[in-house]
Amino acid sequence: MPMSLQRACPVHSRLPVFALGLGLAIVLGLPPAPVQAAVRNAEDLMIVDCLLPGQIRKLGRQATYLSARRPVRTTQADCEIRGGEYVAYDRANYQTALKVWLEGAMSGSAEAQNNVGEIYAKGLGTAPDYGMAFQWFRKAADQGYGRAKINLGYLYEQGLGVERDQAAALNLYREASGIEDELMYASVVQVEIRARDEKITGLEAQVAEGEAESAALREQVRKLQAELGQRRAELHKARDELADTQRRLAEAREQQDDDLTRLLENQLLVQQEQINDQQTQLASLERQAGAGGALLAGSPRLEILDPVFVATRGRNTAVYRGGPGKRQIVGRVNAPQLVREVTVNGQPAPMGANGAFSAEVDVPAGGAQVQVAAVDTGGTRARIEFTLLPQAGQGGATAAPAPAPSGVLPRGVKLGRYHAVVIGNNSYRDAGYPTLRSAANDANAVAELLRSRYGYQTTLVLNGTRLEILTALNEMRETLKPEDNLLIYYAGHGEIGADGQGYWVPTDGASGNPRSWISNAAVSDILNTIPARHVLVVADSCYSGTMTRASVPTFTAATMPPEKWAEWVRAMADGRSRTALTSGGVMPVPDAGSGRHSYFARAFLNVLQDNNRLLEGQRLFQEVAISLALVSMDSPLAQMPEYAPIRFAGHESGEFFFLPKGGGAAAGP
Incomplete structure (x- = not known):
């Protein structure tokens, strides 16, 4: 189907900015009623790290003291009206952001320690420092702070600032959830299409072949990126021309020049169509360049979307709602132009332009063995095998267990508004x-x-x-x-x-x-x-x-x-x-x-x-x-x-x- 418009995501740079507000708030006794902050522009509604001034407190009738300054996250307008000092996360560097939270982190606050870790992980005007982020997330996680456990698990999962450890990541995710054993993560199965043979025979030849293939891919990606740059420049020029035509059209309408107005309106339509075509071509090139980059980074992936896999001891198992009979297998590959063929139980599965494929298999009461295979353009084959079980299955050890009442709200659970x-x-x-x-x-x-x-x-x-x-x-x-x-x-x-x-x-x-x-x-x-x-x-x-x-x-x-x-x-x-x-x-x-x-x-x-x-x-x-x-x-x-x-x-x-x-x-x- 022809495509004219996309909700596109072209590349632009980000401009860092720094904002600072100073003031003084004195609180005696009970706090007064909150004052509504005046909103002058969109920037007033941005969330900032705000360091509120200390409160004057009384102890008995004679002792008066000033409490420590309090870090909070609130809007820029609210921070100003409360007399706070603030910085905006996406408009500041990490030194200014650290000023708000570091004192609390040093004194042992788990929330502040997690916030300091996030500041280092974000970078804020400089490259992220995942090593420092790891140290602060670890301090907060050791105190049982759930958000820090999630952040720390992500670093382990991705190998950022620490050696990659999937088991440690999943353990941290489980600890943060509070549930063990039955909780699963990443239930969607992904396999590498270009899986390497683990045998040592012919390894040197494979390495040489891989190096030559990588060099060819790098050259392909380089050419695609160069073409992308040229197409982006052409698109930018076309947009400038469109803006100029719109300006001239507005002037012609003001001058009530009907002939010129009709001419410019037609020209405007042509330019708009050209821009739409250029965006479609640009999107296609970006997809090709991304796929080439995926190959260089590792390999395209095959993903089974339906049915969903469940955790079992032994081989992969997928369970679906329903009884024996025909069952559809749905999957996709992330770089379809690099995949020559996908088969399900030896039969070709038609693959769409977006990498999706589907096929039907016959599932008896005791379950069916399913093999999904993919062959890339270089002839390399990979496969994934699993057992497909109907929930209503019968017949001994292979039958699926009775389903739990999923979809029913348990007693005592209130979801709120x-x-x-x-x-x-x-x-x-x-x-x-x-x-x-x-x-x-x-x-x-x-x-x-x-x-x-x-x-x-x-x-x-x-x-x-x-x-x-x-x-x-x-x-x-x-x-x-x-x-x-x-x-x-x-x-x-x-x-x-x-x-x-x-x-x-x-x-x-x-x-x-x-x-x-x-x-x-x-x-x-x-x-x-x-x-x-x-x-x-x-x-x-x-x-x-x-x-x-x-x-x-x-x-x-x-x-x-x-x-x-x-x-x-x-x-x-x-x-x-x-x-x-x-x-x-x-x-x-x-x-x-x-x-x-x-x-x-x-x-x-x-x-x-x-x-x-x-x-x-x-x-x-x-x-x-x-x-x-x-x-x-x-x-x-x-x-x-x-x-x-x-x-x-x-x-x-x-x-x-x-x-x-x-x-x-x-x-x-």
């Missing part, structure tokens, strides 16, 4: 951002579904400016309670900076000016200060602030007794969660393709509309990923949704739950 901020940006003031067709439709449909079917109190922001979006988020910060839940949905243009930082582009955002956008770091800081226990960001655009899927706790009810399901739900409902479900990582995503909605929005809406039980975020992601892989198989842009905790947003161990009105009544232990 649900709120949503839904943002949909179609029309942009800057000519550098083409008008989108489906973002506002997506936002309207999501807001209505959450309100009518799930009982959310929704705030809808259409074509929102930077101030309007930040104001809506700040209202949640000021009004929500710890027992509340918040979903933030964003559909619109996104940007990715040269340093990997992601941005949402408001309708008044200026092309090439990151200070006019909303950074993911700023969103994460806002999420960190919102009192709500569970927060989920759903972004049909770029959002690059997440950890990895391995750090999300999952539960497979198909193999667990009811009391374990209830225990897991209670633990996840009590834990503090900050997670993100995104439509496509850091690559451009299609603006439309499924009627009036984007592919991602259509899949998201369908899953929530069809759901009639308690639905956890991890399962929502799995069902959206499966649906998206199938409906967008012919899309020229590969979409690989992601679900993970948000870094530096205060995630501890919980999970976000959806419960339709009247569904999933409390039951069980």
